[in-house]
Amino acid sequence: MIVIGLTGSVASGKSTVAGWMSEKGIAVHDADLAVHSLLAANGQAVPDIKAKFGPDMVAPGGSVDRKKLGGHVFSTPADRKILESILHPLVRQHRDQFLQDQRALGRQIVVLDVPLLFETGGDTSCDYVIVVCAAEDTIRQRALSRPGMTEEKLAGILATQMPASEKCQRADFVLNTDLDPNTTRQHLFAWLDSLTSAHPSLER
16 A cells, blocks of 8 residues: 655645545545544543643533644743654544555555654655645735734744745645646556556456
8 A cells, every 4th residue: 555645835735635545536635634533522632632721721511622732832932842852643543544454455555644744754654745836925915814823823833833844845846836727637547557656466
């Protein structure tokens, strides 16, 4: 089974690209969705977060108040490291179970959609890495159009991420989302087709 890592800076268009991969019948593990499930009511991470950051970080329904917690950790780097020490091992467990399940199903290709793929060493689990990129102005415009996003929060998020230029240097394939979406999509599918040609045994 070939494992493709999918990563890129915030607001680079990675989620759209992941959707295109799903269109091709490729199973995608979304690290952000895994985190959301860990922070939901009865999520595995809730007890540790409550113990480390206090009960006021947990909403009345039992889920972690992600907006409140996020605002806190992005302005307090030491606490961000504590949060990562709680979440990253659990996300890895979730990912490993996904890979095990997909192998059992006989999947030939799967995708790991991970914003911090290089930063967390997740690329070592991948056979190929796609980096989704866009110009800095595009990233900023897209990010600031999101509900709840501010200049300060965006700066905090970018500070936790490897520079886009370095990610692109380490990629097996760089996908530019500044182009027309149909063109970007065609570039992705052409690369996937070339991957299939390089591995004749693959069947999706």
